[in-house]
């Protein structure tokens with residue numbers, strides 16, 4: 001599986017794009033920085049976006065991805081998410097106030113955007129991938145994903161505080177190649193991490209004990225202001241096969 005890191009931070013400053021990964025050139029996993037990272041020629045190839053939750057650092061480039069490519073011949077986009085997340089995007093993003101409701105444009109019969117509700121805990125097919133949504137522990141309805149293609153499976157936690165089901169499913173996954181997990185705040189902001197449903201290096205440490213497959217773990221979601229502290233605290237954990245995703249890099253799992 002080819003996974004290009006478009007953005008891997010929990011905030012946006014120059015050099016730090018927000019969470020989005022491009023899988024096998026055509027499927028995006030979250031959309032915090034799709035239009036900021038891809039050229040128009042690359043954007044138009046994106047046909048499917050799988051969204052973990054409604055927070056803007058995972059969705060804010062969707063309006064521009066659609067707007068940029070609306071008049072490109074044959075362009076259309078499908079956005080997949082659990083029903084609560086779809087409802088939130090309808091109510092707060094594509095609501096004709098924040099941005100046009102592209103599910104009715106250019107007309108109801110052939111809209112440029114389809115919002116596709118997905119099940120939890122059952123695999124669904126997205127352009128050659130088999131994706132399973134697993135509920136995690138954030139402040140709004142959120143799922144992580146187990147993404148499988150013919151070469152293997154990658155687990156992506158999305159935003160979460162300490163959680164259980166995601167790790168159980170990762171442990172059960174066939175041919176697990178890597179896990180991508182969040183770590184948003186440094187240890188000294190543990191209270192903030194707790195109320196906002198995020199991990200710190202110390203809670204990451206106990207989370208990783210739940211993973212019993214020996215695969216590399218890549219971190220995303222650091223808040224740019226706290227990047228240096230988070231990196232130092234993660235290094236101090238001295239865990240094998242643990243590192244940070246690199247923005248712009250393409251991984252082959």
Ligand SMILES: [Zn+2]
Pocket residue numbers: 053055138159
């Ligand atoms: Zn979030």
